[in-house]
Amino acid sequence: MKNRNESISHCVDGGLLRPKPMSMTKAIQMLILTLAVVASFSSCDSFEHTPWQHTSPSEPSNQWNLRKLNAQQNEDSVLKIAFIGDTQRFYSDTKAAVNFINRLDSIDLVLISGDISDFGLYLEYEEMSRILKELRAPFFAVIGNHDMINNGERLFLDHFGSDHQVIEYDGYYFLLHNTNSISVAFDGSLPDLPRIESMLEEIPSGAPIITVSHVPPNNVDFDPNMQEDYQKMWADNGVVLSLNGHNHNYRDWKMLGVQYINSASPSKGEVVEITMVDTNYSIKRHQF
Secondary structure (H helix, E strand, C coil), X not given: CCCHHHHXXXXXXXXEEEXXXXXXXXXXXXXXXXXXXXXXXXXXXXXXXXXXCCCCCCCXXXXXXXHHHHHCCCCCCEEEEEEECCXXXXXXXXXXXXXXXXXXXXXXXXXXXXXXXXXXXXXXXXXXXXXXXXXXXXXXXXXXXXXXXXXXXHHHHHHCCCCCEEXXXXXXXXXXXXXXXXXXXXXXXXXXXXXXXHHHHCCCCCCCEEEECCCCCCCCCCCCCCHHHHXXXXXXXXXXXXXXXXXCXXXXXXXXXXXXXXXXXXXXCEEEEEEEECCXXXXXXXXX
């Protein structure tokens, strides 16, 4: 067995223990390591973020996509919309959907019916935002109930923008809003009917309106005490289409004369294409 004193790497000088002087090679190695650590913290992209991070992108995508939409010109009277939703953790499927949409002819804009994330985490928003930015057409997303988990609501506002927004393009008005009643324990605050009514008042009378939200009013996760008023509000204001998600599968139905369309998740290998001429519309389901 090694003597205990032999394992001590110090020398005695005047009764004091002093460390042995560091060799030049060791000193250079330590300097390089120190510089590498400092450099790693000087770059935001060189180390992994915590999933609960709140760092914001420079600008929410709905804002810069609105500028992109306003800058493009519709060469005819036909409006073409690509419609998807519930991307969640389906990264490869969403990338395939993006590539497919980019190959479709003359898509004016892409609408995403919420649940961008699955757990409302920063890294989910970052990765899905990176994929969606590959879309050639302007894209706009609404908030889903999964997007409101943890710090997700704040992250959605940072990455995509307001959860209530009116977008006008080529005479059509898109009313984006939050219908995630389940996320607020059905406390009557979502959907925010007074806020939506004020948004409707900003839209010119007789203009074609397309509403976009996540949870449809016939779903158990929509506040049952608000279903009737919500559906009547659309009918009274001449809404042409109400686009929703949450179910992951395509569906279409009518209530009080209003056409509702439920998007398919990219995990189902489906993209919905909506073509509009004035208030007339046609629906085409694409498999990819």
